[in-house]
Amino acid sequence: MNWExxxxxxxxxxxxxxxxxxxxxxxxxxxxxxxxxxxTYESVMTGFNDINIVVASDPALASLLDRGCxxxxxxNSEDVVQFNFLLRCYANQWWKLFKLHxxxxxxxxxxxxxxxxAAQFMAQPGCRPFRSQNAxxxxxxxxxxxxxxxxxxxxxxxxKTPGE
Numbered sequence: 001m002n003w004e005x006x007x008x009x010x011x012x013x014x015x016x017x018x019x020x021x022x023x024x025x026x027x028x029x030x031x032x033x034x035x036x037x038x039x040t041y042e043s044v045m046t047g048f049n050d051i052n053i054v055v056a057s058d059p060a061l062a063s064l065l066d067r068g069c070x071x072x073x074x075x076n077s078e079d080v081v082q083f084n085f086l087l088r089c090y091a092n093q094w095w096k097l098f099k100l101h102x103x104x105x106x107x108x109x110x111x112x113x114x115x116x117x118a119a120q121f122m123a124q125p126g127c128r129p130f131r132s133q134n135a136x137x138x139x140x141x142x143x144x145x146x147x148x149x150x151x152x153x154x155x156x157x158x159x160k161t162p163g164e
Contacts, residue, residue, distance in 0.1 A: 040105055044097060051089045061086075069157050072126035087130045091137050094118040098140045112147060119148035124157060 055061050061082075067074050068083035075083060094114065101111035122131060122144060131141050 037105070040100060044093065044100075047093045047096070051086075051093070055086070066157050068126045069121075069124035069155070070126060072129065075126075083126070084130060084133075087127060088134070090118075090121065091130070091134065091140070094144070095137055095140050098143055113152070115144055115147035116150055116152045119144040120150070120152055121155065123148060124155075 055065055064075070064079055064083055065086055068079065068086070072080075072083070097106060097111060097114045097118075100106040101108070118140075121127065122141070131137070
């Protein structure tokens with residue numbers, strides 16, 4: 001029996017097994033990364049949809065959001081509290097996206113779209129005071145300022161009809 005040949009075959013089998021394991025792990029990591037990205041994106045969209053459904057299903061709340069964004073001086077003290085909590089809901093969602101982007105979980109191309117929309121929203125007259133009163137989001141505001149100046153969404157503020 002040739003022990004050198006047996007040793008060489010054993011080494012070859014071992015190396016092949018290790019290579020197959022590495023390939024398997026690479027495929028598993030790629031699939032897991034895609035699953036995590038999909039789950040993250042789903043979570044973000046669900047968060048925005050939850051807020052939007054609440055606003056869209058309540059005409060009084062939709063009116064409050066519109067008035068608050070366009071003419072905050074028309075709000076009474078109760079309206080101001082409710083309006084600020086609505087803004088906080090949106091800001092929390094944008095904050096989540098910003099943190100995902102910072103950690104490399106949200107590509108620049110996708111973050112840029114959300115940031116441009118957030119910058120446009122937060123540029124509304126009634127949203128500007130929220131920025132100065134909520135320093136928690138200061139890093140977010142700095143980032144949004146880099147993406148401002150372009151209209152990306154029609155929020156319907158100011159009684160415009162869709163397509164107008």
